Amino acid sequence: AQKITQTQPGMFVQEKEAVTLDCTYDTSDQSYGLFWYKQPSSGEMIFLIYQGSYDEQNATEGRYSLNFQKARKSANLVISASQLGDSAMYFCAMRDALSGANNLFFGTGTRLTVIP
Amino acid sequence: DVKVTQSSRYLVKRTGEKVFLECVQDMDHENMFWYRQDPGLGLRLIYFSYDVKMKEKGDIPEGYSVSREKKERFSLILESASTNQTSMYLCASSSIAGRETQYFGPGTRLLVL
Secondary structure, eight states, X not given: OOSEEOOOSEEEEETTXXXXXXXXXXXXXXXXXXXXXXXXTTOOOEEEEEEETTOSSOOEETTEEEEEETTTTEEEEEEOSOOGGGOXXXXXXXXXXXXXXXXXXXXXXXXXXXXX | XXXXXXXXXXXXXXXXXXXXEEEEESSXXXXXXXXXEETTXXXXXXXXXXXXXXXXXXXOOTTEEEXXXXXXXXEEEESSOOGGGOEEEEEEEEOSSTTOXXXXXXXXXXXXX
16 A cells, blocks of 8 residues: 555645645554655755644644644645745655664655646 | 765676765764665665664665765765666655754665666
C-alpha cells in the first residue's frame, strides 16, 4: 500500500489567493513525522514544513501551514497569499519508526501553477 | 546552512558505461541517501547509508551500487548504464535527530543513450 498519497497531479491558483495541497498517509506507527518539500524547475528539493505526530498544534512557517488531521491521516499543505514564485512541484513525505535511519517515503507530487 | 553538492547537474552517457555520481555534504550528517525521481512516480529510494562503510538497500537498488568511504561523501555507481536509468538523481543527507529533515542536493539529470 502507498504510504503517502497525493491525489492532485496539478493545481492552479490565482495570485494572492490561498491554496490547499492534499496529502494522506498510511502508517501503523504511533510516532511519525510529516514533511512538505517544494521543487522548483531548477530541481532542488526545498524543505518547507514539518509536523510531528505528537505535536498538538498545526505547524506553521510563514505563509505555509500544515492542516494536520490525525484521525483522517491527512496532512494538507496550505499556502496563503500565493506568489508567482510558488509555482513548483510540491511533495509530501513521511518518516515513521518502522522505516529506520530517517528514511522518507514520498508521494508522487502536485504541480502548482500560480496564475497572475 | 547545510550544503549538499552533487558532482554534475547534467550528464550524458552511453549504454554500458560505468557511471559515478558523487555527493558531498558539509554538515557532518550521519545519514546519506540516493533517490531517483521520475515523472508520476515521485522520489524512490535507491540506497542509503547511516555510517561510513555502511549501506542499506532502498526500494529500487537493482543496477546500482554505492560507496561511502568518508562520512561526507556518498557515491552512486551505475555499473553498466542502461537507457531505463535515464532519470533525475537526488542525493540527501540528515542527522540522526528525531525531527531532522533531509537536505537535498541540486540533482543530476542523467541521460543514457
